[in-house]
Amino acid sequence: MLDGMAVQPVLLSKWYFGGLASAGAASITHPLDLLKVQMQTQKGKGDSLFKLTAHILKKQGIMGLYVGISASLTRQLSYSTARFGIYEVAKQHFTPKDGSPLPFYMSAFLAGLGGFAGGLVGNPSDLVNVRMQNDIKLPSEHKRNYKNVFHGMYSVATKEGIMQLWAGASMNCSRAALMTIGQLSFYDQIKALLLSTPYFGDNVVTHVTSSLSAGAIATTLTQPVDVLKTRAMNAKREEVKSVFKLILSTAKEGPTAFYKGYIPAFARLAPHTILTFVFLEQLRINFGYVKA
Incomplete structure (x- = not known):
């Protein structure tokens, strides 16, 4: 009992649900992720989203859009699994016993x-x-x-x-931190805000509205770091001397270079989220x- 009132039971996620849900989403949105990567690694103006798609389909057919799915x-x-698991477990641990929501700054930090x-x-x-x-x-x-992800890891290591x-x-960790803040903490915040009104319930409409908004925020926060991360990962070791030099080389293409692939990134991240x-x-x- 708390102030004469019983604490209402809450239905909670298990720590591994986020990884399963994300894998399910990735199996559907993978072609958009592939197009985003190809746009980000282009130098100069590059091809449009439609030209890239047509080129892939012409050379490799529909399965070309699923390269790298493993x-x-x-x-x-x-x-x-790691980011959702840590966030869910920590959030459930630190949420006040009276059921009041976790402060946003704490949610964002976690x-x-x-x-x-x-x-x-x-x-x-x-x-x-x-x-x-x-x-x-x-x-x-x-x-x-x-041939697949495990062959790729073995090849890189050897x-x-x-x-x-x-x-x-x-850059990947920085992007992942910003992505998780944009997706998870903003999703919870927006969902709580919607549920506080008489117009929304805990249903699919609320989940879609909250996640679409969170996806837009996450894309805007992470796109510059995502471009740098993609270029660093795709480059040979001798081509990337430091993060600072990578930033400078990208900046030489103009400020919009940091938002290359924004449309396919959002087009992929929105449905994925x-x-x-x-x-x-x-x-x-x-x-x-x-x-309880």
């Missing part, structure tokens, strides 16, 4: 912490994912020809050194646990 799923099962850890855990599969997706547009003599699996990790949270909420509703 790495994409492995990335979500490592990166997203999301950033979870995202940073997830970025570190998921970096090897993310690196292979970027390289497999970019391989499709390279001339045959420069292709890496990874040919370039095991630490190369964490190439771009500083929506699907992730719809799947997550369904897992919570159907397989979650009750905490």
